[in-house]
Amino acid sequence: MSTPPPRAVVLLSGGLDSATALAVAAQDGFACHALTIAYGQRHAVEVEAAARVAAALGAVEHRVMHLDLRAFGGSALTADIPVPEHRSALEMASGIPATYVPARNTIFLALALAYAEVIGAFDIYVGVNSIDYSGYPDCRPEFIRAFEALANLATKVGVEGGRFHVHAPLIQLPKADIIRLGASLGVDHGLTHSCYAPTPGGLACGKCDSCLLRKAGFETAGVPDPTRYAAGAG
Amino acid sequence: MSTPPPRAVVLLSGGLDSATALAVAAQDGFACHALTIAYGQRHAVEVEAAARVAAALGAVEHRVMHLDLRAFGGSALTADIPVPEHRSALEMASGIPATYVPARNTIFLALALAYAEVIGAFDIYVGVNSIDYSGYPDCRPEFIRAFEALANLATKVGVEGGRFHVHAPLIQLPKADIIRLGASLGVDHGLTHSCYAPTPGGLACGKCDSCLLRKAGFETAGVPDPTRYAAGAG
Numbered sequence: 329m330s331t332p333p334p335r336a337v338v339l340l341s342g343g344l345d346s347a348t349a350l351a352v353a354a355q356d357g358f359a360c361h362a363l364t365i366a367y368g369q370r371h372a373v374e375v376e377a378a379a380r381v382a383a384a385l386g387a388v389e390h391r392v393m394h395l396d397l398r399a400f401g402g403s404a405l406t407a408d409i410p411v412p413e414h415r416s417a418l419e420m421a422s423g424i425p426a427t428y429v430p431a432r433n434t435i436f437l438a439l440a441l442a443y444a445e446v447i448g449a450f451d452i453y454v455g456v457n458s459i460d461y462s463g464y465p466d467c468r469p470e471f472i473r474a475f476e477a478l479a480n481l482a483t484k485v486g487v488e489g490g491r492f493h494v495h496a497p498l499i500q501l502p503k504a505d506i507i508r509l510g511a512s513l514g515v516d517h518g519l520t521h522s523c524y525a526p527t528p529g530g531l532a533c534g535k536c537d538s539c540l541l542r543k544a545g546f547e548t549a550g551v552p553d554p555t556r557y558a559a560g561a562g
Numbered sequence: 563m564s565t566p567p568p569r570a571v572v573l574l575s576g577g578l579d580s581a582t583a584l585a586v587a588a589q590d591g592f593a594c595h596a597l598t599i600a601y602g603q604r605h606a607v608e609v610e611a612a613a614r615v616a617a618a619l620g621a622v623e624h625r626v627m628h629l630d631l632r633a634f635g636g637s638a639l640t641a642d643i644p645v646p647e648h649r650s651a652l653e654m655a656s657g658i659p660a661t662y663v664p665a666r667n668t669i670f671l672a673l674a675l676a677y678a679e680v681i682g683a684f685d686i687y688v689g690v691n692s693i694d695y696s697g698y699p700d701c702r703p704e705f706i707r708a709f710e711a712l713a714n715l716a717t718k719v720g721v722e723g724g725r726f727h728v729h730a731p732l733i734q735l736p737k738a739d740i741i742r743l744g745a746s747l748g749v750d751h752g753l754t755h756s757c758y759a760p761t762p763g764g765l766a767c768g769k770c771d772s773c774l775l776r777k778a779g780f781e782t783a784g785v786p787d788p789t790r791y792a793a794g795a796g
Contacts, residue, residue, distance in 0.1 A: 431676035442665035487699040
């Protein structure tokens, strides 16, 4: 008799980072339970991408939790604030962008923690990286470590001696390396979605920070870019 | 010209603890923005109580965020698990009860943090107490301090030097003292709701841990108990 693999919760947005994090979790030997938060973001097409990615990478379960962060607003992704376009790498590196969603990763990790505790998982995977998104405070290693410490104080299983581990396998990788890693692990990048401001039909704008980072990443990685851009994009 | 009072976010469940926390925040001089999470709990009548309490105590705003934690289950409050009845104080003190909702306070504080960041508040009030609910890991002082540390790493304003303060003014108080404090601050306890398993009409069962603690608290405090119990309760 073989023991079943341990379970992990993977936060899956439908973008290429979280898809790669899911592939890493599967490679690490976990039975992956993917969790997508539909938070009222402009790019809700991400949620559909997440379902495709979860299926393609063999997640044993994919749950979608609805939480309308538009009730708070405060971000270009959740309120009527323009998504920045055509910014240079230098501009992206200077300060926290308008697409920052207040406390988003704290909320998402808290929900992942709840899910993990209910299914008996001690491992949570999240696709944050601190290189390309240097402006997002909740993508930094010190944030991840602080959340891990909190998780062990916050939960019944933590108090009883279990130890949660928050894995951020991409946190030190630039986008090109994430793309190469994903390709090596069988991620079908064509299923993923990154654009902050897609067309109603789901085509990428080619102009927002996320599109620009993605395009440059594929170029640097020397991997063909399967993204479907809107006419006139870029 | 007078400066407007600073803002605080108050997590308001509609129970007597969080109502008292709101009264303390108002007494401390804050303009109070109450936040209620409708999380699919059995006792949804709490949410209506929260609206009444927020109005009565002069909150400048009351937002209700919907987040269906029944998607995860794992608790007598969010899944088809019986709510314990007629437990003694000793039984309540021995371990984490079935009414524990996995990672609930981490999720709620994360949402309060997002709200606070959007409205420019640095103070969050929460009505947890570690005396009566000794079994809930996320009601302990070390949890609150860990969340406060996380908040300053997790947010744009924290990174920019702002400092969040999570106030848990009831954390060391037994229920009777909370009731006395609330009475002294003008809390109308008749507006609050504590029962985990109310009747469809919103009457308290008189049997669950929360009812038993509330009843005993009023008795010890020597304050008349305005709770409307179901016929045959207790």
